[in-house]
Amino acid sequence: MKVLELRTASLLVGLAVIVALIFIWQGNAYALRMLAEAGCLAIVALGLNVQWGYAGLFNAGIMGFIAIAAFGSMLISYPVNPVFWQSEAPGWLLRMALIIAIGGAVTVLLSRIDRYGVPRRIRTMLTIIAALATYMMAQNALTPAAAIIEQNSGFIGGFGLPVGLGWLVGGVFAAVLAWFIGRITLGLRSDYLAIATLGIAEIVKAFLKNADWLTRGTLTVSPLPWPVPTPNEIGFVVARAAYLSITAVLIVIIYVLLQRGWASPWGRMMRAIRDNELAAESVGKNVNRRLLEMFVIGNFIVGVGGAALITFGGIFDPSGFLPINHTFLVLIMVVLGGSGNNLGSIFGALLVYVIWTMSEPAALILFRYGADWLQNVFNIAPPDDLATRALQMRVFVIGLTIILVLRFAPKGLLPEKIVKYE
Amino acid sequence: MDTIGLLSALPINELVFFINKVVIAGLIIGSIYALGAVGMTLAWGILRFANFAHGDLMTLGAFIAFMLTMAMPGLGAYVGLPTAFVVLPIAMAVTALVTILIDKTFYVPVRKTNPKPITLVIASFGVMLMLQGLIRLFFGTAPRQMYVGSKDIYRIPFAGRDIVITEPQVLLIVFTVVAIVALHLFLTRSRTGKAMRAMSDNADLARISGIGTAHVVRVTWIIAGSLAAAGGTLLAMDVSLKPDLSFNLLLPIVAAIIVGGIGQPYGAIVGGLIVGFTETVAVFNWAILLRPLKPHMPDWLELPANLTFVPTEYKIVVPFVILVAVLIWRPNGIFKGKVL
Numbered sequence: 001m002k003v004l005e006l007r008t009a010s011l012l013v014g015l016a017v018i019v020a021l022i023f024i025w026q027g028n029a030y031a032l033r034m035l036a037e038a039g040c041l042a043i044v045a046l047g048l049n050v051q052w053g054y055a056g057l058f059n060a061g062i063m064g065f066i067a068i069a070a071f072g073s074m075l076i077s078y079p080v081n082p083v084f085w086q087s088e089a090p091g092w093l094l095r096m097a098l099i100i101a102i103g104g105a106v107t108v109l110l111s112r113i114d115r116y117g118v119p120r121r122i123r124t125m126l127t128i129i130a131a132l133a134t135y136m137m138a139q140n141a142l143t144p145a146a147a148i149i150e151q152n153s154g155f156i157g158g159f160g161l162p163v164g165l166g167w168l169v170g171g172v173f174a175a176v177l178a179w180f181i182g183r184i185t186l187g188l189r190s191d192y193l194a195i196a197t198l199g200i201a202e203i204v205k206a207f208l209k210n211a212d213w214l215t216r217g218t219l220t221v222s223p224l225p226w227p228v229p230t231p232n233e234i235g236f237v238v239a240r241a242a243y244l245s246i247t248a249v250l251i252v253i254i255y256v257l258l259q260r261g262w263a264s265p266w267g268r269m270m271r272a273i274r275d276n277e278l279a280a281e282s283v284g285k286n287v288n289r290r291l292l293e294m295f296v297i298g299n300f301i302v303g304v305g306g307a308a309l310i311t312f313g314g315i316f317d318p319s320g321f322l323p324i325n326h327t328f329l330v331l332i333m334v335v336l337g338g339s340g341n342n343l344g345s346i347f348g349a350l351l352v353y354v355i356w357t358m359s360e361p362a363a364l365i366l367f368r369y370g371a372d373w374l375q376n377v378f379n380i381a382p383p384d385d386l387a388t389r390a391l392q393m394r395v396f397v398i399g400l401t402i403i404l405v406l407r408f409a410p411k412g413l414l415p416e417k418i419v420k421y422e
Numbered sequence: 423m424d425t426i427g428l429l430s431a432l433p434i435n436e437l438v439f440f441i442n443k444v445v446i447a448g449l450i451i452g453s454i455y456a457l458g459a460v461g462m463t464l465a466w467g468i469l470r471f472a473n474f475a476h477g478d479l480m481t482l483g484a485f486i487a488f489m490l491t492m493a494m495p496g497l498g499a500y501v502g503l504p505t506a507f508v509v510l511p512i513a514m515a516v517t518a519l520v521t522i523l524i525d526k527t528f529y530v531p532v533r534k535t536n537p538k539p540i541t542l543v544i545a546s547f548g549v550m551l552m553l554q555g556l557i558r559l560f561f562g563t564a565p566r567q568m569y570v571g572s573k574d575i576y577r578i579p580f581a582g583r584d585i586v587i588t589e590p591q592v593l594l595i596v597f598t599v600v601a602i603v604a605l606h607l608f609l610t611r612s613r614t615g616k617a618m619r620a621m622s623d624n625a626d627l628a629r630i631s632g633i634g635t636a637h638v639v640r641v642t643w644i645i646a647g648s649l650a651a652a653g654g655t656l657l658a659m660d661v662s663l664k665p666d667l668s669f670n671l672l673l674p675i676v677a678a679i680i681v682g683g684i685g686q687p688y689g690a691i692v693g694g695l696i697v698g699f700t701e702t703v704a705v706f707n708w709a710i711l712l713r714p715l716k717p718h719m720p721d722w723l724e725l726p727a728n729l730t731f732v733p734t735e736y737k738i739v740v741p742f743v744i745l746v747a748v749l750i751w752r753p754n755g756i757f758k759g760k761v762l
Contacts, residue, residue, distance in 0.1 A: 396555025
């Protein structure tokens, strides 16, 4: 194995010292929570690095993929709700599923009839009509079902299966969503992907927030089952340490797989596509297909990490998904760490999360100081909601970090090592 | 048959309801989107990147107008117009200045390195977050009322019913029309306007023809910033001043731009109106319009009480669907903009 370079090693040691200081300053339970969350975000960052660092795809809707993955994980792992299964609601839902399946099949078939000589204009019209009709019928089937469920049993509950399976299914949900978006936008220029993902994230959030029968909406679902014993059973420090070790194992597995992938001919092809699409296409690579592959794989990893992150929080709250917490934080992790370098992404995830958690108490101290100063020098009473305002400082700090990184270290702190083939 | 008899046969109640809920509401929100989209599309066409901070520039402009209104609430009474509207030119000028400063401090250094367009987009995300953080830091997150005193409401009698429109809505429509005409004259008649169009069409060609890039960029930001401030303020006057509109404004505006074609100011206006009207049409309850037909319908056909295409809480889906549809079928937009 190659010895770590001096720059990498010193940065890692520096980070370790900072983390150790936080352990001393804020206590074990706090620091472990920070590390466990940073670990989950590191998985998400690895997923984004696949897209942005290795394929050059700019995903600005990570929040949406995290949200749908967290929902998938909740659906699989939350305990079964017997009231729902004994009511007549499952029958209604089955009917809706059938309508969607049949309507969807008809729509897809209609969208292909131009192959049999039907003019394209008529095909498009028929397809749209079929899609609209399916949508209306499905909605009509859903309305009574949703009403029954919300009245009797709150929401449909989960399946009570192992949490690990839940994370996997969460990742699959995110990957399927990514496939649909990728199919539409990957042929277009990069801004469009950013806009499309931004939009889909808000839509996923709106859906999860308002589909009360499925997610309990604003009432939130808690406690989410943990893969390890919860703090109530074995105490905060041990439980969080156990959770942290699970995420650490996941990080190592994903890291090793990705590194193996990059070293393989497949990884080389991906880098070729990123660096020069035209050249890659001219030697016969199917660029859009490969990019779609990367987008889906990346979002699968994002989904697994996101599901782990929300499970750690213990509560599924659709309103709690915020672009700043779940999209831009991850983005800056990858850019700061060095896009195209997996170790950089993990490093960036830890460092940025430390900055993120510490900027609130730091801003509060600063504000208190400034408020005292205002009071003493100008005799102006400071606003009394300093604590909530200090929270907003984090948004500003993250924005500033993005700008500073682009300005002074556009390749990140641990830049990608260019592989040279002699 | 005389005209009164004919009119009474028409479903006037429902028609007026439709005008109030769809035509006027669509015009209002469409004008807001148009004001935002024009500035953003000009900057997008000339600087070749989507400035995602534009939605927050609108909020910033509205907050500047809000502060000015709070500083001198009685000002409007002298002129007979709402105070926020009277101070609007100052707010526009300040926002334009801020926009230029943002460009100088944050975008120019990145642009100098000749980056991929997406790098500038990331920079604009950074600016967006900084603006959001600062706005919430100083003003908190609660919505505020921008309007001093009560709103004037005009009722236009229409065949026994009233078409309702408020003073800020009239001001908004008038302002939008004036702004569009002024912009049109500027782009087609003035030297700088022609230079802007030339640069939007082909930046390199414009440069070697001796057009001063720095000047054009500055004017572009002035237009973008001032129109954003106007749109934000007028929206806040009509509804309320919310600090967290960001994406809810940005997404329809981007949809409007792409419908109209990137770099096409007229396209952006049309696109803004299209997106605005589609939104109101999509959340409108069509069952109300069908109700007068009820006596003529067969009994087995039951009229649902609620017949909307999209529930109100999913309004944000509408611009997204428009965006995706245009990207699939006409990626250049209806006005043949650029595919950058």
